[in-house]
Structure formats: C-alpha cells, structure tokens
Amino acid sequence: MVLRLSSSQPDFEQQFAAVLTMKRESAEDVSESVHSIVEAVKDKGDKALYDFTAKFDRFDVETYGLRFSENEIETAYNSLTSELLAALKKAADRIASFHQNQMPHSLDYTDDDGVRLGQQWRPVSSAGLYVPGGTANYPSSVLMNAMPAKVAGVENLVMVVPTPDGVVNPAVIAAAKLAGIHEIYRVGGAQAVAALAYGTETIPSVDKIVGPGNAFVAEAKRQVYGKVGIDAIAGPSEILVVADNTNDPRWIAADLLSQAEHDPVAQSILITDDPAFAQSVELAVQNHLRTLPRAQIASASWENYGVIIVVGDIDNSLPLVDALAPEHLELAIENPHEYREKVTHAGAIFVGRYTPEAIGDYVAGPNHVLPTARTARFSSGLSVYDFMKRTTFVECTPESLAAIGPAAITLAEEEGLQAHGLSVSIRLEDIDKQ
Amino acid sequence: MVLRLSSSQPDFEQQFAAVLTMKRESAEDVSESVHSIVEAVKDKGDKALYDFTAKFDRFDVETYGLRFSENEIETAYNSLTSELLAALKKAADRIASFHQNQMPHSLDYTDDDGVRLGQQWRPVSSAGLYVPGGTANYPSSVLMNAMPAKVAGVENLVMVVPTPDGVVNPAVIAAAKLAGIHEIYRVGGAQAVAALAYGTETIPSVDKIVGPGNAFVAEAKRQVYGKVGIDAIAGPSEILVVADNTNDPRWIAADLLSQAEHDPVAQSILITDDPAFAQSVELAVQNHLRTLPRAQIASASWENYGVIIVVGDIDNSLPLVDALAPEHLELAIENPHEYREKVTHAGAIFVGRYTPEAIGDYVAGPNHVLPTARTARFSSGLSVYDFMKRTTFVECTPESLAAIGPAAITLAEEEGLQAHGLSVSIRLEDIDKQ
Incomplete structure (x- = not known):
C-alpha cells in the first residue's frame, strides 16, 4: 500500500526521515x-x-x-x-x-599583478x-x-x-x-x-x-x-511530483507510473496541498494500472515505495524537495519557475503542467542520466563535462614574478620546502640584477 | 641514477612505454x-x-x-x-x-521548437x-x-x-x-x-x-x-619540464627538485633538445642537492624516478607530453603559448621561463590539487565545480509538447515503456481537444 503522510501529523518528521533513509537496493557483493x-x-x-x-x-x-x-x-x-x-x-x-x-x-586573462591566467578545456x-x-x-x-x-x-x-x-x-x-x-x-x-x-x-x-x-x-x-x-554508478529511478489540485489527476498518475514501471524498486513520490486531489491521483493510478502492460512492475514499485505527502502549503514543500534531492522533479504548480529557481538539490526539473518527465527521457535535450538516491546533493547528470577536462595555466613575466614571488618564497620556507623557494628566488635574483 | 633516454635510440618507444607504466606506489590494503x-x-x-x-x-x-x-x-x-x-x-x-x-x-533559453531549456548551478x-x-x-x-x-x-x-x-x-x-x-x-x-x-x-x-x-x-x-x-585520490607529485638550451640550467634544476623534494616516490622529468643542456641540468641538480635541507628525499626521487629525455626537436615532443599527461607541465621554451594550446593532457601548465611550478603551489591562483599518475587524461584539478552541481530543466508549452511529444511516444513504445508514452499522449489528447 502506498505510504500516505501529512505534514500536520505529529510524527511527520520521523516518518519523513524514514522515507529519506529507505533502502531500495540490496548490494550484491560480486x-x-x-x-x-x-x-x-x-x-x-x-x-x-x-x-x-x-x-x-x-x-x-x-x-x-x-x-x-x-x-x-x-x-x-x-x-x-x-x-x-x-x-x-x-x-x-x-x-x-x-x-x-x-x-x-x-578562460585567458591577465590580472592586476600582471600574471596571465586561464584554463583550457x-x-x-x-x-x-x-x-x-x-x-x-x-x-x-x-x-x-x-x-x-x-x-x-x-x-x-x-x-x-x-x-x-x-x-x-x-x-x-x-x-x-x-x-x-x-x-x-x-x-x-x-x-x-x-x-x-x-x-x-x-x-x-x-x-x-x-x-x-x-x-x-x-x-x-x-x-x-x-x-x-x-561515470557515476546509478541506482533505481525516482520521481518526485509537486502538484496542486488544478491538475488533471490522470496526468499526474501517469507521470508517477512512468518511473514506477522502470523497476519494482523505483520510487514515485507525490507532494500536494490537497488531500482530495491526492485521493483522485491514487484512484487514477489504480485505473491506469488496469491497462498498462508493465502493471506488475509499476504496481510493485508504487505499493512498496510510493509515497504521497500532503502539505499545508506548496511553498512550504521546498525543504522536503531539497531533502529528497530527487533524480526527477516535476513542478505541476502555479509559477513553477519561481519555485524552480529556489530548488537546491535535484537531478533535473520538469517545469509546468505540460512537461511530463518522460519528455526528458527521450527528446527534451538535457541528459536523462541523472544522480539517484539523493546523490543530487553533490553530483550532476551526465554532460559534456564528463567527456572533457580542464588544464589551468599561468604565465609570469619578470615583473609579475617579482610582484608575487616573495609571498611564494615565504610560504615555501614555512612549509620546509626549500627547493620550491629556490626555484623562485633563483629567478628573482637574476631579475634584480637586470 | 637518473634515467637518460634519447628519442633517436632504437629502443626508445619501448623505454618510454616503461616510463609510462612505472609503478611508484605500492598499494597498501587497509x-x-x-x-x-x-x-x-x-x-x-x-x-x-x-x-x-x-x-x-x-x-x-x-x-x-x-x-x-x-x-x-x-x-x-x-x-x-x-x-x-x-x-x-x-x-x-x-x-x-x-x-x-x-x-x-x-543557462536559460527557448529553442526553435518552443521548448524552454536550461541548467542552474x-x-x-x-x-x-x-x-x-x-x-x-x-x-x-x-x-x-x-x-x-x-x-x-x-x-x-x-x-x-x-x-x-x-x-x-x-x-x-x-x-x-x-x-x-x-x-x-x-x-x-x-x-x-x-x-x-x-x-x-x-x-x-x-x-x-x-x-x-x-x-x-x-x-x-x-x-x-x-x-x-x-574528490579524486591523489598519488605522489610529478613535474615534466620541457626546456630548450637557452634556459639557465640552475633554474630548470631547481624546478625539477621542487617536486622531487616532496616525496621519495615523486617524479621529475626533463625533455630537452640539447644533450649538452641536459648534462648541465644534471650537474646543477647535484649542485643544488649539496645545500638543500630535503636533499635526501629529493635525491632518492631523482635517482630512482627522474628521467631526462633528449628529443630531436622540441615541437616533436608534444606526443610525449600528452602520453605522460603530467600533473605539472613547465614550458621553458620559445613561443610557449603556441605549444600550450596544443597540449591535450596535463593538470596545469606553467608557461615561459619566468613561471616556476612552485609559484602555482602557492600564489598564482589556479588550484594546486591536480590529477596525478596520468589521470589528467580524464580528470581535472580541484575547482569550484567540485563544490557545485548542475540541475537541468525543461518546460514545454502545449504547442511545444505537441511538436516534440509524438517522437517521445514512438520511442517509449519501442522501449516497451507504455506509462512513459501515456504521460505524453494523455496530455496531447487534451491539447488536441482545445
């Protein structure tokens, strides 16, 4: 049975913490x-x-x-x-x-000390x-x-x-x-x-x-x-849908099921501000399941890992979203960009009522390889950066080496790395003579 | 004794390959x-x-x-x-x-299909x-x-x-x-x-x-x-100096020793086009070692892992540089920026004769936490990116969903993920009715 929580229930924090630490995978030691x-x-x-x-x-x-x-x-x-x-x-x-x-x-620029700095990708x-x-x-x-x-x-x-x-x-x-x-x-x-x-x-x-x-x-x-x-090692898929009651519950139910059908250990979560809407979505989920070919998988995921959270106010749900740090976040609400800009932790955001997550799986353009299991707190989806690397560079002139070199010598001495200091001082001595 | 190679020796490729696979660390299983x-x-x-x-x-x-x-x-x-x-x-x-x-x-833009796309850091x-x-x-x-x-x-x-x-x-x-x-x-x-x-x-x-x-x-x-x-797990430090014979050998020797003094398993490599200059640098290394406090460490590193490679032409050394993918690369040559732009694999580049690597360890500005052991082939130095993550976003309007949605449905059907398709088609049906 899908887990139903309300932010007004006395043990909400405890129940929500249990959702955050829910284990969905058993690590096989191979x-x-x-x-x-x-x-x-x-x-x-x-x-x-x-x-x-x-x-x-x-x-x-x-x-x-x-x-x-x-x-x-x-x-x-x-x-x-x-x-x-x-x-x-x-x-x-x-x-x-x-x-x-x-x-x-x-990047390629010369700073106030006359040092040329940059990085090449x-x-x-x-x-x-x-x-x-x-x-x-x-x-x-x-x-x-x-x-x-x-x-x-x-x-x-x-x-x-x-x-x-x-x-x-x-x-x-x-x-x-x-x-x-x-x-x-x-x-x-x-x-x-x-x-x-x-x-x-x-x-x-x-x-x-x-x-x-x-x-x-x-x-x-x-x-x-x-x-x-x-690349990062991905876990089972997740979706978090934040939806107000002006949505068609059938749409939102389809979105929840689009992740549930991936895997019996996938997770779909709905956050809404209306208990009646939550109930309509639940009914619509059951209704869709009657005809979907992957109903068995989707149903297992929804029953075991699905969560519906009713909050007092959509705007107050932001801390829950950031705590969940979902792989996919759908914002089927009024003024979704305002909300989107405030999100700190999420893999990808699907903005507005006409943007089902599945559009991002195929044709939207951004990558569908995204951080799962709350790793969006510190990692990002696949991108061109994963296939590139940066090389920084620095160039001193005699003048700019004279400007910043003495500080380097002081620090090298402090750290007991005299050859480091020597490589700067031996040049400064010659510069002084010029 | 420092290893001396020449690109003209018959077994150069074999010897150079041995340098690339040289093991400097014994992995302790803890x-x-x-x-x-x-x-x-x-x-x-x-x-x-x-x-x-x-x-x-x-x-x-x-x-x-x-x-x-x-x-x-x-x-x-x-x-x-x-x-x-x-x-x-x-x-x-x-x-x-x-x-x-x-x-x-x-990033935040709307493309030709009317889809709003972006990413926030x-x-x-x-x-x-x-x-x-x-x-x-x-x-x-x-x-x-x-x-x-x-x-x-x-x-x-x-x-x-x-x-x-x-x-x-x-x-x-x-x-x-x-x-x-x-x-x-x-x-x-x-x-x-x-x-x-x-x-x-x-x-x-x-x-x-x-x-x-x-x-x-x-x-x-x-x-x-x-x-x-x-972050990445770093190995012992390395420097590769590419230097022509118009450098002061004492400067280059100090640069080589500035990495050698870090660790007995650090590695310093010199590539030059003049055997006589190579010899002068070797003498200067021995001379510096007489007075450096960390001579024992630096000497162990230089004798066991130091390499001098004499090439026919500095310009031809680029493939060697990329193969070594050094943590630190110093370019003490004419037109160093021309050469620098052609480098594919290096952690950081120190450009020109007045830029000893040590300046980058302390005060240049770019990070001194850099990829070692040839991992510059696929990774980069520490940066602001290591403390940030990207969230991509996408927003469809009814019109843009109608433009790109059908392709998503086709692909979802092909992959047997009908709930994915449903989440798009259920919206398109309503859009059609409008």
Missing part, C-alpha cells in the same frame, strides 16, 4: 568474481572474451567476430521503420543541441560506452551517453553491447550509428568493462567508460577506476 | 581496518573518536574538546609573523580571484576538508581546498585535522580562519572521514569530503563515497 574476470581479460585478452561470452551469453563470438561489421550496422539501421528512425533523429538532434549549449568556455581522447543487453537495452540510453561525448569532441568512441544467444536490438545499433559510433563490439558484463580499460587484441583501451549496467558491470567499473575514468 | 573504524564511528559517534584519537594520536581529545575554540583559533592566527600572514593573505586573495573567474554560468550545502597532520600539514593546502568551496558558495564548511600528541601547526589554523572556516575539529585518519560522512554528536555530517591524506584516509573516502561525494 567483487571477487569481477576481480577474477578482470584479471583474466588482462592476461588473456580476446581469448577471455570468447570464453566469458560463450559462458554468460551462450554465444560463439570467436567464430562470429567480436566487432559488428559495417554491413551489420547498415542492415540494423535499415530495418527500422521510418517513424522510429525519425523519432531517433529528432531525439539525437535535440540532445546534441542542448549539449552544444552546455559547452564550457576557456579539452575532450578526453577516447571513451567507451557500455550498453546493457536484456530488458534495459534502450536506444534512448545510447543517444544520451554517446551524444555528449560526440559534442565534447571525443575522437575515439566505441560501444560494447552483449548479444545473449546472438540477439541484438537493431534500434540500439541504429542509435549508435546516428550518434556517429562505428566501432561496436558484441561483448558485455565485467569482461567488456575490463576490455575497455585494458584493451585486448581487438578492442582498444579507452580513457573513460560510461553507461549503465548490472551489479557486475558496476563493480567492474569501480575496479578499473583510476586506470580509466568512469 | 580496507578491513578502515571498514571497522568507519563502523565504530557510525555506531559509537564521539566515543569512537575519543578512543581512536587516544590510540593513534596519543591525545585525550575527550578532555581537551574535539572542536577548536574561537580563542584557540585567534591565538594561532595572532602567533604568525606579519610576513607569513601577509603571504597567506596574498595567496588567499589570488586563489579566490582565479576561482571567481572560474564560476560557471547558468548550485553549491553543495556542506563540505568537509581533511587536513593531514605530520609532514604534509600545509597551510597552502588548506587554502587550495577551502577557497574553491567558499567561492562556490558552500554554506557549511568544516575542517578536520589530527593533532598528534596535541600538537598543531598554527599556520594551518590561521589559513583556515583566512578561508572563512570557523568549525575545526581535532581528529584525523579514517575516523575523521567517517565522522564527516555519518556525523557524530559533535561533528556534523557533510555532503562532500575533500583533501589529501594517507592510505587510511584515502580508503575511508572510497568507502563513504556514495553516501557523500569525494
């Missing part, structure tokens, strides 16, 4: 199995990939070939309906456009995109992970995707082609992550690995971190 | 000890901090008090010489100024700064970690520092005061990291933990990651 897989790939390269793929995916990738041929990619692409292809193109274009607007600017040279097989094999996810890398300017972008029993979703391959990926390998699991980190005879090593995956993939990413960069 | 310390702090709070501090720091912090009093902070601040205080202020001001220039801009609410005791107890490090947080707008900034035998460096406390930190706790090690992550009766939990530390501190940060954000 570190030893993953360690042995990673070591095997490091030692045996392609041979290990053949063996693991035969074992886990029941597929003879040695005979078939690890890499998708140009012909296979073309065939997959051409097998799509024109409607699906047009939708993927629309999504790819809009994602590219938003991420282009997100590109950071370099450069893309990582190579990145690997992990795409899961099975139920989470989504073309939208390919676009959301690949487009920021392309926009950032990553030159070498490769994709790995498991093909259990040899089966692959052509829409995933088509999305890769649309995103400009030409190098796709038929391998998944921890072995694919290890291949991307260390390289094999066939698969090149990359500098950064991104993309969702199961517990083995997540643990493999943790283990290769440091050798390569990785 | 995960179990750290796990038990973290659990003890979670369970017992302050009591665990008292016990661990008595055991590891030989200090009765229960009697003395975990938190530094305002009075103690004032006393430490006032004990500094006016010269040291002025140097710290100069550093704090210049670091603040650079990081202000680094602040990102929010917000600071993390709270951050904890770890400052090591013992030999790495540097006031410059306090400034470099604290100022970006302050500039980013972090409201609650706390510092932890171990005080072995009750001893603390007043310059470290003064630097904290200068950076606007008023909450400082006498605790270190894995127990301090655990306290910052989970909170105790006295120490508040924070959202992000930064700052250098030993193997225990690094492992504790790894273990609490996810509950809180952490």
Whole structure:
C-alpha cells in the first residue's frame, strides 16, 4: 500500500526521515568474481572474451567476430521503420543541441599583478560506452551517453553491447550509428568493462567508460577506476511530483507510473496541498494500472515505495524537495519557475503542467542520466563535462614574478620546502640584477 | 641514477612505454581496518573518536574538546609573523580571484521548437576538508581546498585535522580562519572521514569530503563515497619540464627538485633538445642537492624516478607530453603559448621561463590539487565545480509538447515503456481537444 503522510501529523518528521533513509537496493557483493574476470581479460585478452561470452551469453563470438561489421550496422539501421528512425533523429538532434549549449568556455586573462591566467578545456581522447543487453537495452540510453561525448569532441568512441544467444536490438545499433559510433563490439558484463580499460587484441583501451549496467558491470567499473575514468554508478529511478489540485489527476498518475514501471524498486513520490486531489491521483493510478502492460512492475514499485505527502502549503514543500534531492522533479504548480529557481538539490526539473518527465527521457535535450538516491546533493547528470577536462595555466613575466614571488618564497620556507623557494628566488635574483 | 633516454635510440618507444607504466606506489590494503573504524564511528559517534584519537594520536581529545575554540583559533592566527600572514593573505586573495573567474554560468533559453531549456548551478550545502597532520600539514593546502568551496558558495564548511600528541601547526589554523572556516575539529585518519560522512554528536555530517591524506584516509573516502561525494585520490607529485638550451640550467634544476623534494616516490622529468643542456641540468641538480635541507628525499626521487629525455626537436615532443599527461607541465621554451594550446593532457601548465611550478603551489591562483599518475587524461584539478552541481530543466508549452511529444511516444513504445508514452499522449489528447 502506498505510504500516505501529512505534514500536520505529529510524527511527520520521523516518518519523513524514514522515507529519506529507505533502502531500495540490496548490494550484491560480486567483487571477487569481477576481480577474477578482470584479471583474466588482462592476461588473456580476446581469448577471455570468447570464453566469458560463450559462458554468460551462450554465444560463439570467436567464430562470429567480436566487432559488428559495417554491413551489420547498415542492415540494423535499415530495418527500422521510418517513424522510429525519425523519432531517433529528432531525439539525437535535440540532445546534441542542448549539449552544444552546455559547452564550457576557456578562460585567458591577465590580472592586476600582471600574471596571465586561464584554463583550457579539452575532450578526453577516447571513451567507451557500455550498453546493457536484456530488458534495459534502450536506444534512448545510447543517444544520451554517446551524444555528449560526440559534442565534447571525443575522437575515439566505441560501444560494447552483449548479444545473449546472438540477439541484438537493431534500434540500439541504429542509435549508435546516428550518434556517429562505428566501432561496436558484441561483448558485455565485467569482461567488456575490463576490455575497455585494458584493451585486448581487438578492442582498444579507452580513457573513460560510461553507461549503465548490472551489479557486475558496476563493480567492474569501480575496479578499473583510476586506470580509466568512469561515470557515476546509478541506482533505481525516482520521481518526485509537486502538484496542486488544478491538475488533471490522470496526468499526474501517469507521470508517477512512468518511473514506477522502470523497476519494482523505483520510487514515485507525490507532494500536494490537497488531500482530495491526492485521493483522485491514487484512484487514477489504480485505473491506469488496469491497462498498462508493465502493471506488475509499476504496481510493485508504487505499493512498496510510493509515497504521497500532503502539505499545508506548496511553498512550504521546498525543504522536503531539497531533502529528497530527487533524480526527477516535476513542478505541476502555479509559477513553477519561481519555485524552480529556489530548488537546491535535484537531478533535473520538469517545469509546468505540460512537461511530463518522460519528455526528458527521450527528446527534451538535457541528459536523462541523472544522480539517484539523493546523490543530487553533490553530483550532476551526465554532460559534456564528463567527456572533457580542464588544464589551468599561468604565465609570469619578470615583473609579475617579482610582484608575487616573495609571498611564494615565504610560504615555501614555512612549509620546509626549500627547493620550491629556490626555484623562485633563483629567478628573482637574476631579475634584480637586470 | 637518473634515467637518460634519447628519442633517436632504437629502443626508445619501448623505454618510454616503461616510463609510462612505472609503478611508484605500492598499494597498501587497509580496507578491513578502515571498514571497522568507519563502523565504530557510525555506531559509537564521539566515543569512537575519543578512543581512536587516544590510540593513534596519543591525545585525550575527550578532555581537551574535539572542536577548536574561537580563542584557540585567534591565538594561532595572532602567533604568525606579519610576513607569513601577509603571504597567506596574498595567496588567499589570488586563489579566490582565479576561482571567481572560474564560476560557471547558468543557462536559460527557448529553442526553435518552443521548448524552454536550461541548467542552474548550485553549491553543495556542506563540505568537509581533511587536513593531514605530520609532514604534509600545509597551510597552502588548506587554502587550495577551502577557497574553491567558499567561492562556490558552500554554506557549511568544516575542517578536520589530527593533532598528534596535541600538537598543531598554527599556520594551518590561521589559513583556515583566512578561508572563512570557523568549525575545526581535532581528529584525523579514517575516523575523521567517517565522522564527516555519518556525523557524530559533535561533528556534523557533510555532503562532500575533500583533501589529501594517507592510505587510511584515502580508503575511508572510497568507502563513504556514495553516501557523500569525494574528490579524486591523489598519488605522489610529478613535474615534466620541457626546456630548450637557452634556459639557465640552475633554474630548470631547481624546478625539477621542487617536486622531487616532496616525496621519495615523486617524479621529475626533463625533455630537452640539447644533450649538452641536459648534462648541465644534471650537474646543477647535484649542485643544488649539496645545500638543500630535503636533499635526501629529493635525491632518492631523482635517482630512482627522474628521467631526462633528449628529443630531436622540441615541437616533436608534444606526443610525449600528452602520453605522460603530467600533473605539472613547465614550458621553458620559445613561443610557449603556441605549444600550450596544443597540449591535450596535463593538470596545469606553467608557461615561459619566468613561471616556476612552485609559484602555482602557492600564489598564482589556479588550484594546486591536480590529477596525478596520468589521470589528467580524464580528470581535472580541484575547482569550484567540485563544490557545485548542475540541475537541468525543461518546460514545454502545449504547442511545444505537441511538436516534440509524438517522437517521445514512438520511442517509449519501442522501449516497451507504455506509462512513459501515456504521460505524453494523455496530455496531447487534451491539447488536441482545445
């Protein structure tokens, strides 16, 4: 049964705190199995990939070939309906456009002391995109992970995707082609992550690995971190809808279910100021569930983790929103931008009554890879920044070194690092003589 | 003996590859000890901090008090010489100024489809700064970690520092005061990291933990990651100097030693186009070592890990630089900015003959917390971004939802996520009726 809270109930703070610390995932410890897989790939390269793929995916990738041929990619692409292809193109274009607007600017200026300072942004040279097989094999996810890398300017972008029993979703391959990926390998699991980190005879090593995956993939990413960069490891999806009673309850119910249908441990929360509206939404949820194909999953999520919070005043709900730090926040209220500007912690915000969260999953443009489990307190969604890095620079002239150098010498002496001091003083002495 | 390579020797590629994979650190596995310390702090709070501090720091912090009093902070601040205080202020001001220039801009625009899009940057609410005791107890490090947080707008900034035998460096406390930190706790090690992550009766939990530390501190940060954000875990320092033969070899030698003196496993590399100049630098290194207080450390680093690479042409050294992806890169050459712009992988660049790396350690302004061990291929130095996160937003009008919604429905259907599709189609139906 969905949990119903009211901000006026005496134990509200306690109940709300319990929502904040609700555990929805049981962490499976796969570190030893993953360690042995990673070591095997490091030692045996392609041979290990053949063996693991035969074992886990029941597929003879040695005979078939690890890499998708140009012909296979073309065939997959051409097998799509024109409607699906047009939708993927629309999504790819809009994602590219938003991420282009997100590109950071370099910095280069000379300050009052005469020191020239700046920072230059450069893309990582190579990145690997992990795409899961099975139920989470989504073309939208390919676009959301690949487009920021392309926009950032990553030159070498490769994709790995498991093909259990040899089966692959052509829409995933088509999305890769649309995103400009030409190098796709038929391998998944921890072995694919290890291949991307260390390289094999066939698969090149990359500098950064991104993309969702199961517990083995997540643990493999943790283990290769440091050798390569990785993205954040995401938990089950969440949505928080803040809605007043002038909404159509059927709309809001559909929005809550759009996250619930992802996963039995997904979480959907509604905050509203009207108990009667809350009840209408609950009824509408039950009503939608009667016809939705993924009703079983959505229902499990809603019954076990769904929460409805009735507050006295929508404006007073802001601290609850920031405490929940939701992955997705929908603001179906009056003056939603005023509220939006005050939000401190959220992955992405869907503003106003005509912006269902699902629009952001596919075609809005901002990334759908977002921080979950309250990590929006300190982290952000996937972006061009994840595929770039900054190099700062500084240039002193003899004059500006004379202006700021003495302070550096004083601090170096204090810290007992005399060679640091020497590298400045030896120049200042020569400058003095000039 | 320092390793001497020449790009013209037949086995150069092999030798250079060996430099790239040179191991300078032996990873000590402290995960179990750290796990038990973290659990003890979670369970017992302050009591665990008292016990661990008595055991590891030989200090009765229960009697003395975990938190530094305002009075103690004032006393430490006032004990500094006016010269040291002025140097710290100069550093704090210049670091603040650079990081202000680094602040990102929010985004808010409406695109051709009529969709309003943007992203807003917000600071993390709270951050904890770890400052090591013992030999790495540097006031410059306090400034470099604290100022970006302050500039980013972090409201609650706390510092932890171990005080072995009750001893603390007043310059470290003064630097904290200068950076606007008023909450400082006498605790270190894995127990301090655990306290910052989970909170105790006295120490508040924070959202992000930064700052250098030993193997225990690094492992504790790894273990609490996810509950809180952490910064990158840094390895021993490195410098790569690219210098032509018109430099004073004594200057370049001092620069190489300024990193070598940090740590016996630090690494200093010189790339030059003149074998005679290389020899002069080697002689100058030996000459400096005769008088430097930290000669033993610097000499161990230089003899074991120092490398001199003679290339045919400075311009051809760029691929070597990018392959080394150095923490610090010094360009003591003609037209250094031309070269600098072509660099893809480096933590920070020191441009021209009058910019010793040490100026960046203290007063230049850019951060001295930088990626080591070739991680500049995919990561960046500490910055205001480490203390901020982005929230993207999107707003559709009925018209713009009608423009982009159908593509979202097509993709949701393809992915078998019908509630996603429903949340869009249920709105489009009503829009059609209007």
